[in-house]
Amino acid sequence: MSAKTKFPVGVEAIAAKGWLSAHKWLIARRLSQTLFLAIFLVGPWFGWRIVDGTLAGSRTLNILPLTDPFVALQGIVAGHWPELTALIGALIVLAAYALIGGRMYCSWVCPINPVTDTAHWLHEKLDIPKGWQPKRHTRLWLLAMVLIVSALTGTIAWEVVNPITILHRGLVFGMGAAWGVVIAVFLFDLVVARRGWCGHLCPVGAFYGLVRAKPLLRVSAPNRAACDDCMDCFAVCPENHVITPALRGKGNDTPLILARDCTNCGRCIDVCSVDVFTFTHRFNDRLSVSNSDAANKAA
Amino acid sequence: MPSPSPMSPARRRFLTDTARMAGGCAVAGLGLAYLTTDARALPAEALRPPGALPESEFLAACIRCGLCVRDCPYDTLKLAELGFDGPATGTPFFTAREIACEMCEDIPCVAACPTGALDKSLTNIDDAKMGTTVLVDQENCLNFLGLRCDVCYRVCPVIDEAITLEVRHNDRSGHHAIFAPTLFADRCTGCGICEKSCVLPEAAIKVLPIRLARATSAEHYRKGWEERAEKGGPVLEGIIDLPDRLPGPGTDNLVAPGGYEPAFKFPGASQ
Ligand code: SF4
Numbered sequence: 200m201s202a203k204t205k206f207p208v209g210v211e212a213i214a215a216k217g218w219l220s221a222h223k224w225l226i227a228r229r230l231s232q233t234l235f236l237a238i239f240l241v242g243p244w245f246g247w248r249i250v251d252g253t254l255a256g257s258r259t260l261n262i263l264p265l266t267d268p269f270v271a272l273q274g275i276v277a278g279h280w281p282e283l284t285a286l287i288g289a290l291i292v293l294a295a296y297a298l299i300g301g302r303m304y305c306s307w308v309c310p311i312n313p314v315t316d317t318a319h320w321l322h323e324k325l326d327i328p329k330g331w332q333p334k335r336h337t338r339l340w341l342l343a344m345v346l347i348v349s350a351l352t353g354t355i356a357w358e359v360v361n362p363i364t365i366l367h368r369g370l371v372f373g374m375g376a377a378w379g380v381v382i383a384v385f386l387f388d389l390v391v392a393r394r395g396w397c398g399h400l401c402p403v404g405a406f407y408g409l410v411r412a413k414p415l416l417r418v419s420a421p422n423r424a425a426c427d428d429c430m431d432c433f434a435v436c437p438e439n440h441v442i443t444p445a446l447r448g449k450g451n452d453t454p455l456i457l458a459r460d461c462t463n464c465g466r467c468i469d470v471c472s473v474d475v476f477t478f479t480h481r482f483n484d485r486l487s488v489s490n491s492d493a494a495n496k497a498a
Numbered sequence: 499m500p501s502p503s504p505m506s507p508a509r510r511r512f513l514t515d516t517a518r519m520a521g522g523c524a525v526a527g528l529g530l531a532y533l534t535t536d537a538r539a540l541p542a543e544a545l546r547p548p549g550a551l552p553e554s555e556f557l558a559a560c561i562r563c564g565l566c567v568r569d570c571p572y573d574t575l576k577l578a579e580l581g582f583d584g585p586a587t588g589t590p591f592f593t594a595r596e597i598a599c600e601m602c603e604d605i606p607c608v609a610a611c612p613t614g615a616l617d618k619s620l621t622n623i624d625d626a627k628m629g630t631t632v633l634v635d636q637e638n639c640l641n642f643l644g645l646r647c648d649v650c651y652r653v654c655p656v657i658d659e660a661i662t663l664e665v666r667h668n669d670r671s672g673h674h675a676i677f678a679p680t681l682f683a684d685r686c687t688g689c690g691i692c693e694k695s696c697v698l699p700e701a702a703i704k705v706l707p708i709r710l711a712r713a714t715s716a717e718h719y720r721k722g723w724e725e726r727a728e729k730g731g732p733v734l735e736g737i738i739d740l741p742d743r744l745p746g747p748g749t750d751n752l753v754a755p756g757g758y759e760p761a762f763k764f765p766g767a768s769q
């Protein structure tokens with residue numbers, strides 16, 4: 200990471216493209232996260248009942264039911280077959296994320312993401328060692344563990360500790376000691392394990408990672424020939440192992456980032472000073488012109 | 499056939515990794531299971547909304563969305579706040595003494611529930627069983643002291659069925675009556691309005707969860723008088739009813755002044 204030692208992450212992108220376009224997807228994401236919170240909050244705050252309920256289950260404009268499919272699944276293994284309303288809600292959510300890529304939930308909706316992003320930002324600022332780094336697939340083990348505990352105890356087990364719904368429900372219905380849970384996640388990511396929660400442990404993220412039949416929306420690296428090895432994308436990406444196959448692909452290897460862990464956050468697009476990455480659909484695996492020339496020459 | 503070779507390093511690493519993961523998850527799982535069972539201890543003063551499934555099923559069904567809370571027009575229901583309220587975090591409940599359930603005819607809380615944690619088979623709010631009221635302290639109840647408070651009786655939405663006033667002699671004054679609030683669990687919905695309205699600083703009448711408020715009759719007990727009425731005669735053939743020789747008025751001893759004729763007569767009984 201020689202270049203990284205030269206410049207802090209993102210400085211070249213800001214110099215090349217200006218601050219705004221070096222942050223546009225980050226800003227879009229923060230707006231989206233705020234929006235998803237706000238539509239729930241304007242009900243209790245101003246009496247505009249657009250969306251009632253919480254992220255676990257909601258009702259939009261008094262008609263559209265949405266249910267968190269992971270919560271519904273825990274209920275089912277715990278022994279309760281939910282009524283049609285909740286089932287339809289869960290299927291709608293599943294279908295939507297199967298289309299766009301499940302982990303878009305993480306970077307565009309989940310209220311814990313700003314918390315762990317902030318922890319990571321501070322982590323970099325303070326230059327704290329990365330600490331405990333369990334394997335990425337630990338979260339799949341935890342996901343299985345949650346389902347087993349739900350089945351054995353006959354309860355929706357993860358909801359007892361789930362920081363996502365505890366925070367979201369807290370904001371909408373009353374915090375209680377919910378701040379404690381949020382601070383715990385923040386401190387865990389800051390001092391115990393870099394990107395520990397969202398990157399390695401959260402079973403909700405793991406679940407949404409599995410919800411991806413053929414996600415249409417993908418990040419691609421069509422312009423990978425222009426990559427100057429600054430490594431900034433690897434530094435900002437919360438799941439940076441997903442970048443390598445696309446960016447370092449040879450010849451006609453697809454430039455699409457197809458790994459299920461990619462959260463479609465778009466930070467790699469923002470932070471790249473030479474615009475290697477772009478959002479596209481999954482059928483567009485074209486390389487940009489200069490790139491295919493290089494590929495042809497190599498062939 | 500290759501002879502069984504010592505484990506390759508990769509395979510060994512895979513196995514240790516897997517064992518470590520499984521071990522870690524087992525520990526985490528035990529912790530989580532402990533927390534979920536801990537959350538099952540519903541405090542006695544927390545009542546579930548109308549139509550709620552029994553607590554053990556409720557925790558498998560309720561996704562803690564809060565739609566029941568939002569649709570309750572009286573703000574009766576709340577979602578349990580982590581660390582502050584007793585019920586499992588995020589589940590809906592109410593405290594009768596704060597805001598009781600007004601027993602809405604259209605039961606909006608049940609209608610709102612997307613999962614069936616509040617059971618849609620409850621269509622008549624009078625059939626709700628949120629708990630059962632118990633007159634927990636006769637010594638302080640004003641009616642039992644001989645006054646005519648009657649508030650719990652008057653406010654009860656199922657007046658004269660869930661609560662009646664039983665008139666009896668006031669032995670203390672000698673010439674007054676006591677109008678004793680008397681409760682019928684079969685008809686009580688557990689709405690909590692009586693508890694909410696009790697005029698004492700701490701209510702003498704309280705709605706308790708049914709598991710605390712009610713005894714269960716032993717399975718082999720049979721109520722002879724019910725079976726007799728059903729059969730229209732003695733349950734056992736050829737039974738001889740000996741006359742009860744009880745002293746004093748108010749018994750079936752016809753010889754004593756105030757004795758009364760028994761309602762049911764055994765065929766062939768001498769009296
Ligand atoms: S990994 Fe979990 S906590 Fe992190 S953003 Fe995704 S769902 Fe939210």
Ligand code: SF4
Pocket residue numbers: 418435436437438439441442456460461462463464465466467468
């Ligand atoms: S590859 Fe890009 S879009 Fe995907 S998670 Fe990493 S930074 Fe976000």
Ligand code: SF4
Pocket residue numbers: 547548569570571572573574575598599600601602605606607608623
């Ligand atoms: S019956 Fe009416 S008052 Fe009672 S909990 Fe339901 S919505 Fe609230």
Ligand code: SF4
Pocket residue numbers: 256559560561562563564565566567589590610611612613614615616
């Ligand atoms: S509406 Fe149903 S699932 Fe939602 S909080 Fe109330 S009881 Fe639970």
Ligand code: SF4
Pocket residue numbers: 630631653654655656657660661685686687688689690691692693705
């Ligand atoms: S809780 Fe009290 S007011 Fe409500 S039905 Fe029962 S006796 Fe009546």
